[in-house]
Amino acid sequence: MRINILILLSFLSSLTAQTQVSGSVSGTWTSTDSPYVLTADIIVLVGDTLTIEPSCLIELGMNHEFRIEGTLYADSSSFYHAGSIFSRGGHVRFNQCQFDYLTEGITFWQGIGLIENCTISNSESTGVSFYGSDSSFIKDSHITNSGNYGIKVSQTDLVVITGNTLTGNSRVDHNHPALFIDSCSPQVIENNIIDNNHGQGVGVWSLTSIAAPVLRGNFIRGNFTGITVVNSPAYILDNVIVANYQEGNFNSGAGIYAGYGSSVGIVMGNYIGGNYYGVSVINGASPNLGDMVNDYPGDDGLNLFDDNTFDGQTWHIWNGTSSPIMAQNNYWLGLDISEVDATLYDNEEGGGEIFFEPIYAAPLPEPPDINDDELVNILDVVVLIEGIIGLGIPDPVTFYLSDINHDFDINISDVTALIDIVVQ
Ligand SMILES: [Ca+2]
Ligand SMILES: [Ca+2]
Ligand SMILES: [Ca+2]
Ligand SMILES: [Ca+2]
Structure with a gap:
């Protein structure tokens, strides 16, 4: 006792x-x-x-x-x-920390902010903000259910944003993107999963100065829109941009939404599928979706457009400007070349012309031959399972080949569907 x-x-x-x-x-x-x-x-x-x-x-x-x-x-x-956590010119490193229900989130005002393997959830306002920071990063972290932006970067090119998962953000302010790049050009925004946020997935805006970041290899799914660029020549490369829309809302649903005259960036090698609209171009924007006229190989198209459809109408590209845009050398999945123009809102429909020919790109493997050996068998199942349990984000072509049931996500249902095909 x-x-x-x-x-x-x-x-x-x-x-x-x-x-x-x-x-x-x-x-x-x-x-x-x-x-x-x-x-x-x-x-x-x-x-x-x-x-x-x-x-x-x-x-x-x-x-x-x-x-x-x-x-x-x-x-x-x-x-x-x-x-709230506010660094004013400090040097801060958070490793494997959790932050829950912060009122103002974490703010780095100048100085150095390093966040790795952390979870920032349920912030009332923005999850993590960088303003004018020196060499900083946010890596392999989860930013979920922020009331406002998940991550906001302003006035610095020196922030690395890799391997993060952003979901459920913009809970209160649906007009704000989960990842917001404001007037700056962080050169590394890679391998992030930006999934099921209430507003735009990514927003890149030139407000006080030009924002021209590189967005590469990100997975952007189930947001109000995928990537929105406003007056920004962003380089949008090798991303998977899928199923972005708000059910039944025709104002939502652009995979990439480009507005205003400085939006002249390059869009190359992306898988753009299952959105209401693939790429919407408005208000004088003029992104380069594929140019085989110049000798520069870094703008050679190679985007995969797949079933960007709302209410039975497919618009892979909507050119609402009066100027022509280039979209050569892309893949129009499931379409004969004679069928492509009908999926482009351009000169016949009242917009500027879209130059989508010629298409030189080598043929893709036929799904579900994921390992590209011209056979469909258990080896493809193995590759699919490895892809699912691996931690990386699939490259756009692998994503296309692996989405067996065509629901613009890759998970165990695709394994089941592929096994059904293999055993038949
Ligand atoms: Ca070129
Ligand atoms: Ca047309
Ligand atoms: Ca195979
Ligand atoms: Ca699937």
Whole structure:
């Protein structure tokens, strides 16, 4: 009985042990003294360092700010219960941390912000913001259910955004994209999964200066629209842009939506399928969807257009401008070349002409021959399963070959469908 009481007492003391913090903080926080509870704003001052060791809980508390002007390292810890994290010129590194229900999310104002393997969920406003940052990154992290943007990058070309998953963002403000690039050109925006957000998947806007980032190898599915560029010559390369629309809403559903005169970027090697519209071009935009006239190989089309259809009408490209656009050397899946023009809103329909011929591109393998050995058998099943359990995002051609049941996603249903074909 006595032992039980001792256990109970020690258990209760562990429950009630906490460290209250306010004002200037530095040194090391440990799991022993956790949780750390903010009773007012805290700050890591210039020249100070705070190291947060694994398994700490940090209760930010309603309306309190965790400000960093010095250096902060945090590893495998949780930040929760409202509040905000604001680095003003600080050097901050978060590894394997969780951030839940922050009021203002995480903001890096100049300085260096490094986020890796973290989860930022249910932020009331934007999940993570970078403004004018030095060499910073956000990698392999999950940003989910933010009220506003999932990730917003402004006024810096030096942020690397790779391997993240953004889902359920723009929960409150549906006009804002899950990933927003504002007036800057981060050169690495790769291998992100941007899936089922309430607004645009990616927005690239030139507001105060030109935004010309490279978007490469991202998987963009189930958003209001896929990628929206406004006055931006973005380079959109090798992405899978599929099934972006809001059910029944004809204002939604563009795989790529390009508006205004500086939107003259290159669109090459993407799989654009299952959206209401493939590429919508309006208000003087003039993206290059494939140019075999010039000698430059970096704009040679090779996009795969597949079943971008709303209400029985397929529009792979809608050119709502009066100017011609180039879309040579692309794949028009399931269409004979004589059928392509009817899927292009261009000069016959009242827009500018779309030059889609010639098509030099080599023939693609026939689905479901995923491994391209001209046989359909168990080896294709193996390749499909490997693709699903692998962590990477499939390249556009592999995606096309692997989506056996043609629902613009790749999962176990495709394995089942392929096995049915193989055993027949
Ligand atoms: Ca060319
Ligand atoms: Ca036409
Ligand atoms: Ca095969
Ligand atoms: Ca599928």
